[in-house]
Amino acid sequence: MELHQIQVAYQPEEDRILCRASFRDAGGNLQEVRAWLTRRVVKELWPTMLEAMETQVALDNPRAAHASGDVVEMEHHASVEAFRDGGHFSHSFEGDIRSFPLGEIPFLVSNADFSIAAGQPLRMNLMPASGSGFAITFAQQVLHGFSSLLRDAVNNAEWELELALPGSEHPAPASRTLN
Numbered sequence: 001m002e003l004h005q006i007q008v009a010y011q012p013e014e015d016r017i018l019c020r021a022s023f024r025d026a027g028g029n030l031q032e033v034r035a036w037l038t039r040r041v042v043k044e045l046w047p048t049m050l051e052a053m054e055t056q057v058a059l060d061n062p063r064a065a066h067a068s069g070d071v072v073e074m075e076h077h078a079s080v081e082a083f084r085d086g087g088h089f090s091h092s093f094e095g096d097i098r099s100f101p102l103g104e105i106p107f108l109v110s111n112a113d114f115s116i117a118a119g120q121p122l123r124m125n126l127m128p129a130s131g132s133g134f135a136i137t138f139a140q141q142v143l144h145g146f147s148s149l150l151r152d153a154v155n156n157a158e159w160e161l162e163l164a165l166p167g168s169e170h171p172a173p174a175s176r177t178l179n
Helices: 039-060 062-086 140-157
Strands: 002-011 016-024 030-037 111-115 122-127 134-138
Touching (some): 002 134, 002 140, 039 111, 039 140
Antiparallel strands (some): 002 016
């Protein structure tokens, strides 16, 4: 199935982040899967996602392996800028979906991991404690869009989590005192 849209939004009444992903099936019909992300899952997911992004850079371009964190940060800024310029962040999530392969009630994600291969898009697997989960295959630009949506949702949640990008942890300038 091909990813059509993704939404990541904090739901204060649940104190969780709702991740909704819609896909087009072979017949062109939209299907949606829904999952809850808790603070604990996001706290574990973020560093794993960044490591996967850096590994993907190293696999796809071995000569840039030494600077993979900086490459991820540059790709992120370029991708998010392209999404904003194209108006993709302002599109409403389509609500006319009638097919929910995993049910209309979101499942609670207990584990997330990534599949990485050279020359292939990165795949994120979201799984509940038991039962079926789902996988999303991300084109590079869409993965950065997802990470931006996740960062925004965490900021709205006020969970006091710092979701920093690699390469963005520049040392603070030394303080100076004027006499």
